[in-house]
Amino acid sequence: MEMYADILIGFERALSFDALLFCFIGVTIGTFVGVLPGVGALAAVSLCLPMTYYLDPTVAMIMLAGIFYGAQYGSSTASILLNVPGTVTAAVTALDGYPMTQQGRAGLALFVTTICSFVGGSIAIILMMGFTPLIARAALSFSSAEYFLIMAFGLFLASTIGSGSQLKSLAMVALGLTLGLVGTDLNSGVSRFTFGQVELYDGISLVTIAMGLFGVAEILNSIVDDTSRKPATGKITFKSMLPSKAEWKVIVKPTLRGTAIGAVIGALPGSGATIATFIAYAVEKRQSKTPERFGKGALEGIAAPEAANNSAVQSAFVPTLSLGIPGDALMAFLLGAMMIHGVVPGPRFLIDQPQMFWGLVASFWIGNVLLLILNIPLIGVWVRMLSIPYNILFPAMLFFICIGVYSIEYQVFDIALVMIFGIVGLVMNRLAYPAAPLLLGFILGPMMEEHFKRALLMSRGSFSIFWERPISVVLLALLAGLLLLSARAIWKSQRAASPSSLSEPQMQSQTKDTQ
Template structure:
């Protein structure tokens, strides 16, 4: 206990220094700004700012980059809630219920709950990072390709219950997403698949362009000719006007707790991260809710759960990076590169060799998330006022900034055409009452499932039974099968009950 207090004191001395506070503020400010602007993305910002960090002390360099990371994770939800334009791919899930709340005149409450849920998820992730880095990293090490395939399959089954429509439509959307994920180079043979001779598609379809195209552009196209604006308060927006109701707090408490746990778990696993965690947490809440029909129409749980999961995953993603030297996603790979440039070798000894870096970074997460609350809660009223701008003036600016942002990621005009193509695809899916969220999840998980499945077959020499020889993978697959059987039983029982009801006089 004394050792833990000494470590926290060391972290406080680093995070609360003048330089630590300055670079933490710069990080969360730039991250929030980047997250609000659709299309630019965290990776592009980190890539541009990474050379600056080479001239900084490694403690402050990582504090600033970490601030950009979780600041962007929060900021991406603002545009997603207000205009259904997810600034980052992970914030697309928040818009499923956040945007309907904004259209109902409850944008202030949605943004306020986003800030609180993000803070709660981040603190849970920080606590896990501080207390369980080494044990959780050891658990993560036990996850091989078989376990990852089982987890991804569970995610796809969960995707079938994300949509508010029929499960068959969600399964069709998931299948389309899996097919779109095949575009690019085959990882094993290097053969180009469905690229039509375009070398720019060798890396696959750009994820941010796909996400914004599916979620944002259909709303812009559908709303371009409308004259009315969403409900916005005409008088000054005060803090009491933005506070969620007592019922909102009651309905959000457990979803925030569950979302934080799901996010912390997936964040600690290399290769999954916040995107999978947000989808799974949303699916879990929709399944556990007493009013699942409200999801997609402005359910407050649909904001609290994915936001807490996303930010918990962001914090716990540092666990395998710092404890094992294994980057869980491209952002963590940049963090790893910055540490190596400064001569710090991440791994099990980093806590002993560089305690000031490790504990300073952990304390800075708490400081940074408090800064996010202080920085963004007063701005909620300003963000809400954006909705009062006449839409015929607003949507050309939104389209222009979106196209510029998408182009600035890779400087390829093909990305803009991908954005437009998926915009019209999303519009068609909306007209046919298909959900787009399962499609995005299938698109994300498809390449990952293929990679880990083929790797597991290579390791086991083509033996499919090896999935059940491994306890963790076998347990996850049994749970997945049980969910499928249970869902079929519930549908069958509901169909039989509906068939047995007597027909009323009105028909």
């Protein structure tokens, strides 16, 4: 019962005038930062940190956290409208969001992502309220063996994200893994495939790959058929943004599934929103009766990953606040900011400073409501951006890509990389090699290698570590089940192969235009 009293105190704190004001400022800055492709939330948070020195610590954290999750709301905007993803999670939303824009359904896509972001974020916050201590303890029982199995699961799903030739999808996973090899091997300290370039010691930057394969490739692709490409703005009435009854029905379950996936994976320190988003997308595609619609503007294909992304972002606060363990660079920064304000997150935080903890959690929810109110009217503004002539828009896109990539580490090298990946992306697009499996292979490969090697170091070389622990047994069983299911699917599809191939040439000519 004491907890409910604490939650009430938290809401009281979060609803006070200064908290509300700075929450609003935070989420507003976050939204705009998120919309600009490439300018990460980290840059905005570090910029605003000095401004918060003079604020009450709770209010300061409310504002900084608001920028962070506010940016997640905005991050899908540029990827849906222009196919320029500033974050990897946005690249997943672009898979179906951008085709929707091309079909003149941009308003609907943005509306759905806003709603799904809100639902995902809100449910994750409720889970956080009820289960933080439990989640924190569960996160500790994940060791490298379990992480490896989760990622193997993700990688297996990755091969199903792309449409078209399975061999080409798998080859792109392998190419992603290959690109992931670049950099210093953690275990031995040996540099692999760095060609003596300092810029490559930490590996290729993920943003250059995402921006190149999606953004630059898209620009190269779109300039050619500019005359044929009339930006399909559609009607920007409020009504055209609203999903129909049937569409509402389509997104309910994917949103809930995405939320659940995001909440669980987001709470594991270190894996975070990216993997959750990919898995949520792959799960939707896999269990859909019409997987061929994915990649061509399926509503489920934006609902699930958006819900997963925002739910993961909220639940990532659990390990940060309750264990003092940041999952990524941004969380590390927020943790550092708390320490500057004299607050030490960790196991004692919830007990010693319930007012601040619950005030922060309550503000997350209020922030999500504010984001909803803020974002829906903005959709019309963003969609109008599409009516800007493309020959003004694309130089602007090039500029934002350049500055976004350059501002990560101020390496000219990264601009060269983004160009190379742009050309690679164009060729892949023309020859029907899917880009998403490459991205996931690139993200998961290095993590899998690290965890696999570490698991074996922990067990001193015994493989039993992968099936001796309770969680790993469950994961192993899931993985085996998935393998069996897809083996059955292959067997079935081969028996029914001949009739379905009849309609292919026709479908092909459609997808070529929308790609």
